[in-house]
Amino acid sequence: MSDNIVEISDLNFAYNDQPLLRGIDMLFPRGKVVAIMGGSGSGKTTTLRLIGGQLKPNSGTVRVDGKVVHELGSDGIYKMRRKMGMLFQFGALFTDLSVFDNVAFPMREHTDLPESVIRDLVLLKLNAVGLRGARDLMPAELSGGMSRRVALARAVALDPMLIMYDEPFAGLDPISMGVIVNLIRRLNDALGATSIVVTHDVHEAFSFVDYVYFVSAGQVVAEGTPKDLSTSAMPYVHQFVHGEADGPVPFHYAAPDYRQDMLRSTHV
Amino acid sequence: MDRTTLDLWVGIFVAVGMAAMLGLAMKVGNLTSSQIGETYSMTAAFENIGGLKARAPVKSAGVVVGRVDNIRFDDKNYEALVTINVGTPYHFPKDTIATIYTSGLLGEQYIGLEAGGDSAMLANGDKIAKTQDAVVLEKLISQFLYNKASENNSGDKK
Amino acid sequence: MFEHLTATLRGIGHRVIDRIWHLGAGARFFLHTLALSGESFRRLHLTIREIYFTGVLSMVIILVSALFVGMVLGLQGYNTLQKYGSADAIGVLVALSLVRELGPVVTALLFAGRAGTAITAEIGLMKATEQLSAMEMMAVSPIARVVAPRFWAGVFSMPLLSALFSMMGVFGGFLVAVPLIGIDNGAFWSQMQANVDWNVDIANGLIKSCVFGVACTIIALFEGYDAPPTAEGVSRATTRTVVNSSLAVLGLDFVLTSFMIS
Numbered sequence: 194m195s196d197n198i199v200e201i202s203d204l205n206f207a208y209n210d211q212p213l214l215r216g217i218d219m220l221f222p223r224g225k226v227v228a229i230m231g232g233s234g235s236g237k238t239t240t241l242r243l244i245g246g247q248l249k250p251n252s253g254t255v256r257v258d259g260k261v262v263h264e265l266g267s268d269g270i271y272k273m274r275r276k277m278g279m280l281f282q283f284g285a286l287f288t289d290l291s292v293f294d295n296v297a298f299p300m301r302e303h304t305d306l307p308e309s310v311i312r313d314l315v316l317l318k319l320n321a322v323g324l325r326g327a328r329d330l331m332p333a334e335l336s337g338g339m340s341r342r343v344a345l346a347r348a349v350a351l352d353p354m355l356i357m358y359d360e361p362f363a364g365l366d367p368i369s370m371g372v373i374v375n376l377i378r379r380l381n382d383a384l385g386a387t388s389i390v391v392t393h394d395v396h397e398a399f400s401f402v403d404y405v406y407f408v409s410a411g412q413v414v415a416e417g418t419p420k421d422l423s424t425s426a427m428p429y430v431h432q433f434v435h436g437e438a439d440g441p442v443p444f445h446y447a448a449p450d451y452r453q454d455m456l457r458s459t460h461v
Numbered sequence: 462m463d464r465t466t467l468d469l470w471v472g473i474f475v476a477v478g479m480a481a482m483l484g485l486a487m488k489v490g491n492l493t494s495s496q497i498g499e500t501y502s503m504t505a506a507f508e509n510i511g512g513l514k515a516r517a518p519v520k521s522a523g524v525v526v527g528r529v530d531n532i533r534f535d536d537k538n539y540e541a542l543v544t545i546n547v548g549t550p551y552h553f554p555k556d557t558i559a560t561i562y563t564s565g566l567l568g569e570q571y572i573g574l575e576a577g578g579d580s581a582m583l584a585n586g587d588k589i590a591k592t593q594d595a596v597v598l599e600k601l602i603s604q605f606l607y608n609k610a611s612e613n614n615s616g617d618k619k
Numbered sequence: 620m621f622e623h624l625t626a627t628l629r630g631i632g633h634r635v636i637d638r639i640w641h642l643g644a645g646a647r648f649f650l651h652t653l654a655l656s657g658e659s660f661r662r663l664h665l666t667i668r669e670i671y672f673t674g675v676l677s678m679v680i681i682l683v684s685a686l687f688v689g690m691v692l693g694l695q696g697y698n699t700l701q702k703y704g705s706a707d708a709i710g711v712l713v714a715l716s717l718v719r720e721l722g723p724v725v726t727a728l729l730f731a732g733r734a735g736t737a738i739t740a741e742i743g744l745m746k747a748t749e750q751l752s753a754m755e756m757m758a759v760s761p762i763a764r765v766v767a768p769r770f771w772a773g774v775f776s777m778p779l780l781s782a783l784f785s786m787m788g789v790f791g792g793f794l795v796a797v798p799l800i801g802i803d804n805g806a807f808w809s810q811m812q813a814n815v816d817w818n819v820d821i822a823n824g825l826i827k828s829c830v831f832g833v834a835c836t837i838i839a840l841f842e843g844y845d846a847p848p849t850a851e852g853v854s855r856a857t858t859r860t861v862v863n864s865s866l867a868v869l870g871l872d873f874v875l876t877s878f879m880i881s
Contacts, residue, residue: 245756270758274755274756274757275757281753281756283748283749285749285750286750287745288744288745288748288750299757303758344753467671471667471670471671471675473675474674474678474776475779478674478778478780479779481782481783481785482778482779484786485718485785486817486821488789
């Protein structure tokens with residue numbers, strides 16, 4: 194059994210002939226929390242989908258627990274997904290089910306446990322995220338932070354070995370952000386699982402992850418522990434970590450010369 | 462909406478829907494009066510069946526007693542062999558005449574059975590001996606014209 | 620100018636190919652739904668829930684529309700028949716029009732407008748809010764869990780709704796003919812019963828409504844499942860559901876009627 198739960202080697206993926214990932218190599222060791230960071234549209238969410246088998250790579254391999262994902266048949270993929278949990282951006286709770294039913298969903302679908310046992314498990318998970326009292330609310334009645342937490346409870350309903358988070362901090366207030374950070378770390382350690390966090394929230398991510406991969410223009414441009422990267426001299430990393438307006442990622446979208454453009458428009 | 466209320470409403474829906482279907486069958490259609498009982502079959506040969514179709518009614522004294530089962534062409538005698546299914550309670554004597562009538566002036570065609578006086582009854586598989594063909598409009602017209610023509614001729618000769 | 624023409628032709632060709640591709644994807648989706656239908660029957664409560672949303676909630680619009688259609692048929696039919704002294708045949712007219720054609724077809728069109736758009740919007744929104752993706756990642760097939768129960772609910776509801784429509788329509792015609800206009804009650808029903816055949820008229824009408832049920836429901840499901848996951852995409856998909864369902868129903872009606880008449 195390898196030390197890494199997920200191994201990505203030389204991954205290439207193009208979306209509608211637009212190359213998105215060009216030769217990505219990443220390793221995710223067991224029991225660690227790893228962040229994938231980068232600008233919008235850099236392919237972070239796509240990487241998660243490739244790990245989960247929702248997309249097939251053009252070339253290269255993604256290995257989860259030793260097996261190559263895109264070589265698994267639909268049976269194999271479903272078996273693999275039962276050991277994974279994914280927290281989608283904004284939660285993706287089932288709007289026609291209550292909080293309780295949402296968390297109970299994976300248990301009811303994949304196990305034959307009697308309702309009494311399911312009830313206990315659901316309340317356990319909801320308690321872990323602090324929402325045991327909200328069990329009968331409908332998703333429409335929850336705030337953003339609360340839906341995220343319920344979705345987290347649902348993602349860990351079957352005690353997965355790999356948990357993936359797609360932009361878990363997007364649009365949250367500071368308190369909720371703190372709560373989620375806390376939960377990600379605690380759940381990972383309590384379950385002995387591995388967590389992959391896709392985000393562009395530098396401050397939050399650096400405060401609790403073990404390792405970071407920086408992705409830009411389809412390639413891994415930097416990797417290391419948060420401590421190493423916050424003092425890195427690499428231009429892209431520096432711009433990203435310090436939130437500089439201009440740098441390797443330019444401020445201006447490609448445009449003709451400014452003076453020429455302005456002068457030309459007065460001629461009409 | 463909890464499950465029991467939901468189930469109740471769906472149950473009501475299905476019940477009402479089934480009732481509507483039953484209502485359509487009984488009140489609107491003619492399911493109650495159509496042949497569901499046992500039947501026995503007989504054949505009849507016609508030189509011309511006109512527009513008679515399978516499943517056309519077989520009536521006697523105006524009451525539906527059976528249905529036309531199928532129509533075949535007999536190429537030995539060059540006539541149409543019609544098989545009819547008549548309800549088991551109805552018995553017809555051996556000298557029954559089977560005629561093809563038209564309901565109304567231009568309506569669908571049906572077979573009418575006129576009972577004879579024979580004491581022996583037709584049984585399953587028997588052939589009805591006496592038949593009368595359908596009235597074909599073209600033949601009627603040509604016959605009329607022919608009669609008219611011969612009338613004029615004989616009128617002229619005089 | 621020549622370039623403009625070729626550009627237009629290319630656009631038309633492109634759109635035709637797009638539609639054909641869409642049709643193929645829809646057919647594949649249909650077969651996929653059928654293949655994964657086992658769960659809809661093993662866990663019947665899923666399907667029953669959907670029967671509530673497609674069938675029960677459509678009852679009101681079906682019954683009200685049927686009443687009005689029947690009454691209009693009664694009025695218009697009487698208007699024409701009494702010119703030929705055949706006002707007694709009003710029952711036959713109303714019943715045959717409803718049972719053979721109007722029942723299945725109008726029910727299907729109303730169903731597409733009410734239940735079909737609801738299905739498309741619901742599935743489209745589930746796709747846009749990543750609920751279908753989340754289900755996939757939880758190793759639950761969205762087609763087996765979300766699509767198939769709705770499909771069978773629609774197929775099951777449609778003949779029932781169609782029968783309800785026909786019955787209500789006949790009642791509407793009866794209301795106009797007997798109490799209002801004064802046609803003899805006995806003549807109304809006896810003429811109808813003599814001329815409406817279970818096999819040829821009613822059963823055929825029910826077969827039609829089953830076929831329409833399949834068509835409308837699968838179109839609604841597919842448009843929702845295939846919609847671009849944006850607000851505009853979902854709204855366009857609901858429009859497509861109504862348009863495509865209506866065209867399919869009317870086209871299938873012609874095909875089925877010609878089969879049944881021969």
